[in-house]
Amino acid sequence: MTVDQLPVAGTRQVWRAAGRLVGRERRAVAVVLALNGLAAIAGLVGPWLLGRIIDAITGAHDPAQRHAAVGTVDRLAAVILTMTAASMLLTRYARLVAFRFGERTAARVREEFLDRTLALPAAAVEQASTGDLTARGTTDVSNVAYTLRDAMPDVLLSLVQALVIVVAVVLLDPVLGACGIVSLAGAWGAARWYLRRARAAYLAEGAAHSVLAEELTATATGARTVEALSLAQRRIAAGDDAIAGSRRARLRTLALRTVLYPAVDISYVIPVAGVLLIGGAFYHRSDLGTVVAAALYLRQLAAPLDVVLMWVEELQSSGASFARVEGLADLTEPRPVADAEPADDRIAVTDVRYAYDEGRDVLHGVDLTVRPGERLAVVGASGAGKSTLGRLLAGVDRPRTGSVTVGGVPIADLRPERLREQVVLVTQEYHVFHDSIRGNLLIARPEATDAQLLAALDAVGASWAGNLDTVVGGDALRLDGAQAQQLALARVVLADPHTVILDEATAMLDPATARDAERALAAVLDGRTVIAIAHRLQTAHDADRVAVMDGGAVTESGTHDELVAAGGTYAALWRSWHTAR
Incomplete structure (x- = not known):
C-alpha cells in the first residue's frame, strides 16, 4: 500500500453502512416518516379546498346560491387555515425528531x-x-x-x-x-x-x-x-x-x-x-x-x-x-488471535526474514533469543535493520518467513490487550494531547492514583511536572522535545509491561538527561526485559548483552567487554563513538 492507496468503500458497502446506521434508529426514522406524511397530507388540503371554493363560487348563479357559497367559502377557508397550522406543527416536530436522529x-x-x-x-x-x-x-x-x-x-x-x-x-x-x-x-x-x-x-x-x-x-x-x-x-x-x-x-x-x-x-x-x-x-x-x-x-x-x-x-x-x-x-480486518497463552516471557526470533511492500528483504535470517529480565542493546549503523527488528519484536509487523514468539506463541497473534501486557514499543516519535498532565498519563493506566502518576514522572526525571492539573499541548503549555519524551516514558512506567522496546526513545534528550532517564527507567523496570535500540553506545555499555546488526542480520552478540575485546564491528563503533565524544 502506498500513500495514494488508502481504500475507498464501494457503493454497496456505503449503502450497507448507511443501512446499519439507519437500522439503529428505526423508531426515530419511522416517526419522522409518519410525521412528514401527515404534514404532507395536511398541506395538500389547501389546494384541494381552494378548488372546491372556486367551484362553489362559479356555480352560484342566484342570490340564494351566492349566500350559501359565502358560508361555504368561510368554512373551507377556516379548514385551510387549520390544516396549514397543523402541517406547520407536524413539520416542526418531524424536524426536531430528525435533527436528534442526525446528531x-x-x-x-x-x-x-x-x-x-x-x-x-x-x-x-x-x-x-x-x-x-x-x-x-x-x-x-x-x-x-x-x-x-x-x-x-x-x-x-x-x-x-x-x-x-x-x-x-x-x-x-x-x-x-x-x-x-x-x-x-x-x-x-x-x-x-x-x-x-x-x-x-x-x-x-x-x-x-x-x-x-x-x-x-x-x-x-x-x-x-x-x-x-x-x-x-x-x-x-x-x-x-x-x-x-x-x-x-x-x-x-x-x-x-x-x-x-x-x-x-x-x-x-x-x-x-x-x-x-x-x-x-x-x-x-x-x-x-x-x-x-x-x-x-x-x-x-x-x-x-x-x-x-x-x-x-x-x-x-x-x-x-x-x-x-x-x-x-x-x-481494520480482525487480526489472527492466538488462543494459547505464552508459557513464559522468553522472546525468540528464529530465522526471520522481512520485506517492506513485498520488496527486497531488509532482514536476512535473524536469530535472537531475549531472556526474561535481560537488558539487551541492539546497535548498528543506520539502515542495519534495528528498528525493523524492534517492530517485529513488538508485534507491529509479521515476519515474511520465520517466527517471533513470546513463550512459544507468535507475538503478532496475541490479543491487543494481552500483547501490551507483554511488550510496549517506545519510539522517538511522541504525542502530547491537549489535556492536563494527569489526563496524558491516565491514558496508560486509567485507575492510577496521583501518587502513582507523580512517582512515574519522578522515575523518568520529569521534575518540571509538579502540578498534575497543568494543561499541556495545543495552545496551552508547550513542552519541548525532552519534556514531551519524558511524558511518553512516564506512560511506559505506568503501563508496566513485561518487555519494553526503546527505539531511540531518548533521542530528543540531551546526553546527561537521556542517561538519567534510561537509568531511572531501568531501575523502575528491574526484573523486566528491556530492549534498547540506540546509536548512543553508552546504552550498550550499561546493558547485560549487546546484539550488533549489520546488513539486516545479527553479526555479533555478547557483553560490552566481550565485543570490545573481540575487535569486530562493535569495537570499531565503540572506538568511533568514544573518540567523537
Whole structure:
C-alpha cells in the first residue's frame, strides 16, 4: 500500500453502512416518516379546498346560491387555515425528531472513524498519507455529519411531500396526473445524467483535497528543514500544483451543477403549463376547480423537488466522503488471535526474514533469543535493520518467513490487550494531547492514583511536572522535545509491561538527561526485559548483552567487554563513538 492507496468503500458497502446506521434508529426514522406524511397530507388540503371554493363560487348563479357559497367559502377557508397550522406543527416536530436522529448518527460516524483509525495497523498508518487521514477525519467526517444532521430531515420531508402530491394529483384526475408526471421526465433525465458522473467527480475532489492537505501539513511540519535547506520555492511550487489540482477537481463538480440546475428549473414550468393546456382542452370533462387544484399541486411539487435537488450536490459530496470514511474498514480486518497463552516471557526470533511492500528483504535470517529480565542493546549503523527488528519484536509487523514468539506463541497473534501486557514499543516519535498532565498519563493506566502518576514522572526525571492539573499541548503549555519524551516514558512506567522496546526513545534528550532517564527507567523496570535500540553506545555499555546488526542480520552478540575485546564491528563503533565524544 502506498500513500495514494488508502481504500475507498464501494457503493454497496456505503449503502450497507448507511443501512446499519439507519437500522439503529428505526423508531426515530419511522416517526419522522409518519410525521412528514401527515404534514404532507395536511398541506395538500389547501389546494384541494381552494378548488372546491372556486367551484362553489362559479356555480352560484342566484342570490340564494351566492349566500350559501359565502358560508361555504368561510368554512373551507377556516379548514385551510387549520390544516396549514397543523402541517406547520407536524413539520416542526418531524424536524426536531430528525435533527436528534442526525446528531446521534453523526456521533456514531465520528466514533467509528476514531475507533477504526486507532485500530489501523501501525504499518498502514506510517505508509498512509498524513494529509489523507487528516482530510478524512476532518472534512469528510464533517460532511457526513452535516448531511445527517441537516440534509436528512429536509430530504425525507421533501420526498414524502413529493410522493403524496403526485398521488393526490393522480387521484384528483388521472389524465391531469399522468400529464404532470410525464412532464417531469426532463427533471428525471437531468438528474440521472448528473448522478452517473457525480460520484467519480466528488471522489476525485476529495482526493485532491487530501493531496493539498498533505502538502500543507508536510510544509508546516518541516518548516525548519525547508528553511535550513532553502526549499521554500520548491515547497511553494508543490503547494501551487496541489491547489491547481484541487481547483480543477472543484470546477469539474461545478460544471456538472451548471447543467443540472437550469434543466431542472425549466422542468418545473412544463408540468403546470401542460396541466393548464390539457385542462383547458378538456374543460367539458374537468371542473375548473379540479384544473386549478391540479395546477397548484404541481406548482407545489416544485418546492420539495427544489429542496431535494438543492441537496443533491451535498448528498453526492457527502456520499463520496462517506465512501472515504468507510474505506478505513478495509484496513481494520480482525487480526489472527492466538488462543494459547505464552508459557513464559522468553522472546525468540528464529530465522526471520522481512520485506517492506513485498520488496527486497531488509532482514536476512535473524536469530535472537531475549531472556526474561535481560537488558539487551541492539546497535548498528543506520539502515542495519534495528528498528525493523524492534517492530517485529513488538508485534507491529509479521515476519515474511520465520517466527517471533513470546513463550512459544507468535507475538503478532496475541490479543491487543494481552500483547501490551507483554511488550510496549517506545519510539522517538511522541504525542502530547491537549489535556492536563494527569489526563496524558491516565491514558496508560486509567485507575492510577496521583501518587502513582507523580512517582512515574519522578522515575523518568520529569521534575518540571509538579502540578498534575497543568494543561499541556495545543495552545496551552508547550513542552519541548525532552519534556514531551519524558511524558511518553512516564506512560511506559505506568503501563508496566513485561518487555519494553526503546527505539531511540531518548533521542530528543540531551546526553546527561537521556542517561538519567534510561537509568531511572531501568531501575523502575528491574526484573523486566528491556530492549534498547540506540546509536548512543553508552546504552550498550550499561546493558547485560549487546546484539550488533549489520546488513539486516545479527553479526555479533555478547557483553560490552566481550565485543570490545573481540575487535569486530562493535569495537570499531565503540572506538568511533568514544573518540567523537
